[in-house]
Amino acid sequence: MSRLVMKFGGTSVADLERIRRVGRLVAAEVEAGRKVAVVVSAMAGKTNELVAWTDGAGAAAQGLPDSDDEYDVVVASGEQVTAGLLAMTLRNMGLNARSWMGWQIPIVTDEAHGRARIEDVRGAVLGEAMDRGEIAVIAGFQGISPSGRITTLGRGGSDTSAVAIAAALGAPCDIYTDVDGVYTTDPRIESRARKLAKISYEEMLEMASLGAKVLQTRSVELAMSQRVPVRVLSSFVEPGEAPGQGTIVCDEEEIVEKRIVSGVAYSRDEAKLTLFGLPDHPGVSSRIFGALADANVNVDMIVQAHARTADSANMEFTVGKRDAKRAEEIVNSLKHEIGFESVALDEDVAKVSVVGVGMRSHSGVAKTMFKALAEKGVNIQVISTSEIKISVLIDAAYTELAVRALHAAYALDQV
Amino acid sequence: MSRLVMKFGGTSVADLERIRRVGRLVAAEVEAGRKVAVVVSAMAGKTNELVAWTDGAGAAAQGLPDSDDEYDVVVASGEQVTAGLLAMTLRNMGLNARSWMGWQIPIVTDEAHGRARIEDVRGAVLGEAMDRGEIAVIAGFQGISPSGRITTLGRGGSDTSAVAIAAALGAPCDIYTDVDGVYTTDPRIESRARKLAKISYEEMLEMASLGAKVLQTRSVELAMSQRVPVRVLSSFVEPGEAPGQGTIVCDEEEIVEKRIVSGVAYSRDEAKLTLFGLPDHPGVSSRIFGALADANVNVDMIVQAHARTADSANMEFTVGKRDAKRAEEIVNSLKHEIGFESVALDEDVAKVSVVGVGMRSHSGVAKTMFKALAEKGVNIQVISTSEIKISVLIDAAYTELAVRALHAAYALDQV
Numbered sequence: 132m133s134r135l136v137m138k139f140g141g142t143s144v145a146d147l148e149r150i151r152r153v154g155r156l157v158a159a160e161v162e163a164g165r166k167v168a169v170v171v172s173a174m175a176g177k178t179n180e181l182v183a184w185t186d187g188a189g190a191a192a193q194g195l196p197d198s199d200d201e202y203d204v205v206v207a208s209g210e211q212v213t214a215g216l217l218a219m220t221l222r223n224m225g226l227n228a229r230s231w232m233g234w235q236i237p238i239v240t241d242e243a244h245g246r247a248r249i250e251d252v253r254g255a256v257l258g259e260a261m262d263r264g265e266i267a268v269i270a271g272f273q274g275i276s277p278s279g280r281i282t283t284l285g286r287g288g289s290d291t292s293a294v295a296i297a298a299a300l301g302a303p304c305d306i307y308t309d310v311d312g313v314y315t316t317d318p319r320i321e322s323r324a325r326k327l328a329k330i331s332y333e334e335m336l337e338m339a340s341l342g343a344k345v346l347q348t349r350s351v352e353l354a355m356s357q358r359v360p361v362r363v364l365s366s367f368v369e370p371g372e373a374p375g376q377g378t379i380v381c382d383e384e385e386i387v388e389k390r391i392v393s394g395v396a397y398s399r400d401e402a403k404l405t406l407f408g409l410p411d412h413p414g415v416s417s418r419i420f421g422a423l424a425d426a427n428v429n430v431d432m433i434v435q436a437h438a439r440t441a442d443s444a445n446m447e448f449t450v451g452k453r454d455a456k457r458a459e460e461i462v463n464s465l466k467h468e469i470g471f472e473s474v475a476l477d478e479d480v481a482k483v484s485v486v487g488v489g490m491r492s493h494s495g496v497a498k499t500m501f502k503a504l505a506e507k508g509v510n511i512q513v514i515s516t517s518e519i520k521i522s523v524l525i526d527a528a529y530t531e532l533a534v535r536a537l538h539a540a541y542a543l544d545q546v
Numbered sequence: 547m548s549r550l551v552m553k554f555g556g557t558s559v560a561d562l563e564r565i566r567r568v569g570r571l572v573a574a575e576v577e578a579g580r581k582v583a584v585v586v587s588a589m590a591g592k593t594n595e596l597v598a599w600t601d602g603a604g605a606a607a608q609g610l611p612d613s614d615d616e617y618d619v620v621v622a623s624g625e626q627v628t629a630g631l632l633a634m635t636l637r638n639m640g641l642n643a644r645s646w647m648g649w650q651i652p653i654v655t656d657e658a659h660g661r662a663r664i665e666d667v668r669g670a671v672l673g674e675a676m677d678r679g680e681i682a683v684i685a686g687f688q689g690i691s692p693s694g695r696i697t698t699l700g701r702g703g704s705d706t707s708a709v710a711i712a713a714a715l716g717a718p719c720d721i722y723t724d725v726d727g728v729y730t731t732d733p734r735i736e737s738r739a740r741k742l743a744k745i746s747y748e749e750m751l752e753m754a755s756l757g758a759k760v761l762q763t764r765s766v767e768l769a770m771s772q773r774v775p776v777r778v779l780s781s782f783v784e785p786g787e788a789p790g791q792g793t794i795v796c797d798e799e800e801i802v803e804k805r806i807v808s809g810v811a812y813s814r815d816e817a818k819l820t821l822f823g824l825p826d827h828p829g830v831s832s833r834i835f836g837a838l839a840d841a842n843v844n845v846d847m848i849v850q851a852h853a854r855t856a857d858s859a860n861m862e863f864t865v866g867k868r869d870a871k872r873a874e875e876i877v878n879s880l881k882h883e884i885g886f887e888s889v890a891l892d893e894d895v896a897k898v899s900v901v902g903v904g905m906r907s908h909s910g911v912a913k914t915m916f917k918a919l920a921e922k923g924v925n926i927q928v929i930s931t932s933e934i935k936i937s938v939l940i941d942a943a944y945t946e947l948a949v950r951a952l953h954a955a956y957a958l959d960q961v
Contacts, residue, residue: 147602181627187562188631189638198637204630204645208623212596215619216603222613223604230619234649235694279650 134261134302135165138271138293141175142309143366144213147220153366154220156307156374157266161226168257168267168300170293171217173209181206199244203273203283207233210270210289218268228266231257233273233281238292240274240282247274247282249291249353254299261300269296290350298357305377306346311365312378313338313345315543316395320534323544327393328376331383334393335361337486337520342398346380354380383488391489391496392541395534398482399527401431402455403512404462406446408472409435415469416446422461428454432482432515432524443472447513449524452478480512481530484522485537497521503540509533549676549717550580553686553708556590557724558781559628562635568781569635571722571789572681576641583672583682583715585708586632588624596621614659618688618698622648625685625704633683643681646672648688648696653707655689655697662689662697664706664768669714676715684711705765713772720792721761726780727793728753728760730958731810735949738959742808743791746798749808750776752901752935757813761795769795798903806904806911807956810949813897814942816846817870818927819877821861823887824850830884831861837876843869847897847930847939858887862928864939867893895927896945899937900952912936918955924948 214230221228240247271289274282297304312326332355339348354361364377433448450458513524629645636643655662686704689697712719727741747770754763769776779792848863865873928939
């Protein structure tokens with residue numbers, strides 16, 4: 132009998148009726164002869180309620196980073212509730228099941244409360260229970276630190292829990308969510324978006340980090356490094372209906388027909404800072420980006436252009452929206468030291484990207500992109516590229532237009 | 547520096563404002579130089595919400611006793627949340643605090659999920675943390691079984707947690723609740739009820755088991771056997787206001803002026819079963835009460851009276867209201883085997899009791915009781931006594947009248 136990890140997010144377990152639906156999906160896999168571990172998130176809305184309480188208890192208001200351990204104690208209770216309820220539901224269906232908390236397995240993490248990283252999933256006892264025919268219902272998102280405290284993995288961490296457990300059990304991982312797979316782009320923007328049968332880890336990683344919210348970035352990194360076969364599929368199926376094939380996330384080698392471009396992603400969570408009249412001598416960039424890094428501000432796209440006068444330049448870079456004001460303050464605090472003229476902050480920007488492993492061997496991808504955007508009158512502000520993606524920063528108002536234009540330009544509706 | 551355990555129930559931590567009030571009460575004890583462990587319940591209403599979910603997941607509906615372990619997983623999350631929030635609140639006040647779950651201390655219980663008994667509080671690590679100046683905020687009501695599962699102690703179990711932890715730490719235990727002490731009777735019924743400065747363990751145990759809901763019965767038993775000094779006092783004090791002296795629960799020997807009667811308790815959670823025409827030969831009682839015990843039905847008062855014909859008798863006994871229908875079914879199932887005539891169930895009954903250690907050395911207590919009730923026209927259906935209490939079963943409609951009459955008869959308004 133093969134092992135299988137199934138993961139259900141907050142909307143899939145939002146109430147008792149949906150938990151029963153999850154129970155039926157689990158039962159179908161058990162009937163098909165699989166040994167199942169189920170990883171669950173908190174019921175939708177529960178985590179927000181718990182976080183609001185921790186805010187009220189002063190954690191956020193007082194900016195107390197040293198209360199992150201207690202934040203974890205409070206917030207991890209949400210997954211505990213779902214795990215208990217699903218285990219009960221499965222037993223009511225006549226199945227053999229029990230719940231497991233992070234500390235019971237144990238899922239050992241580092242001590243970085245609120246954003247802990249999994250160091251070790253000691254899956255031996257869990258695996259033995261599964262081998263005895265017991266469905267393991269596991270509270271996602273949580274672990275235990277070396278000092279014995281409850282930790283949480285940060286928002287969306289249940290995906291990472293599921294992949295880490297799958298790696299420890301030598302099992303594939305089915306991620307059930309509210310969409311039935313990974314699409315060529317967001318179907319809410321482009322109705323002709325097509326579901327992909329397969330996507331490579333590398334592409335999924337780019338899609339996830341570019342704003343496609345199907346899987347958490349860290350879970351994809353982990354799946355890639357541990358070679359865990361992941362499938363994304365929908366939990367929103369009626370009784371008796373199969374959840375479909377979803378999208379398989381796998382090694383590039385397993386994808387026979389490689390597409391040049393697999394998808395178009397976008398992110399509105401961007402802000403652009405422009406520094407005017409920056410003195411053109413060594414060490415300036417390192418001073419600026421060093422200060423931002425010290426403040427834990429992630430910088431994404433960077434471009435530098437010489438200004439009209441030969442000895443000064445303008446520089447543009449992007450950060451996440453929530454870091455924008457802080458980044459502006461940090462840069463401004465360096466104005467006297469560095470001697471630039473001014474800073475401008477623009478939050479009305481979006482990043483649109485095309486992703487595809489086929490880019491490695493095909494030229495002309497960028498040309499097609501720029502041409503398609505130019506035809507629609509979309510002005511490109513910043514460009515950045517990796518081996519398998521090209522991203523452009525544009526005026527946020529053009530986001531939908533640009534996504535649709537690129538989807539058509541690469542003929543993604545014919546995938 | 548002396549150690550102190552403080553316990554706060556659900557209404558005392560019902561929202562963030564009340565949790566801050568608890569924080570101030572804890573801070574006052576810390577400032578007075580005490581090393582404090584705080585035991586908390588779930589926020590009022592939370593446990594009911596969680597229990598309702600477990601009902602919805604089918605635990606109650608399907609009568610699945612083997613899902614009690616998952617019931618515990620779900621319900622124990624309530625105390626986890628309060629413990630985290632109070633630890634954060636205390637840190638925001640500039641104090642050093644951390645939360646402890648039952649499994650972290652650990653508080654080892656038996657495997658009787660939903661009603662577990664504490665077997666061992668391994669308080670060494672906890673005590674060391676307190677000695678380092680850390681306030682220990684402990685999730686009440688929960689423990690860990692020898693097989694590593696989360697257990698709960700049953701309703702009101704946080705009192706028992708607090709007393710057990712106090713015993714392990716060699717500390718006294720202050721139980722904060724929504725009343726400011728133990729009264730001669732329920733002040734909602736008799737406005738002239740007086741707060742007792744001291745009450746003996748034995749008296750408190752009778753009061754608790756007779757329906758005075760200030761302390762959970764098991765916590766008093768434990769305090770008595772472990773000789774833990776307990777104090778009952780109110781958490782509902784304004785900032786800057788002291789919580790008063792409350793009521794001290796202690797050894798009889800520490801009470802100098804012993805009262806004959808300390809209080810009048812009542813319970814409406816009673817049901818009376820009457821068996822008519824019971825054959826009068828040996829083994830009948832043992833057959834009936836054996837069957838009830840096998841079904842975990844607790845029988846309280848029992849009285850047997852000979853009927854007019856010499857060879858048959860009537861028998862009356864009382865059970866808790868929630869067991870009434872089940873007890874009736876069990877008795878009826880024995881009708882053929884035993885051969886009695888009929889069974890009657892009366893749920894409109896109440897038990898009223900007078901309690902006092904002074905009864906041991908004073909006669910006439912019962913006479914005063916029966917006279918006072920007769921003067922008000924209250925008919926006594928069943929009587930039961932112990933060394934320090936006399937209980938009578940009466941028509942429930944007379945409860946308040948009887949309580950007030952007895953309170954006056956023993957001059958308890960002059961305590």
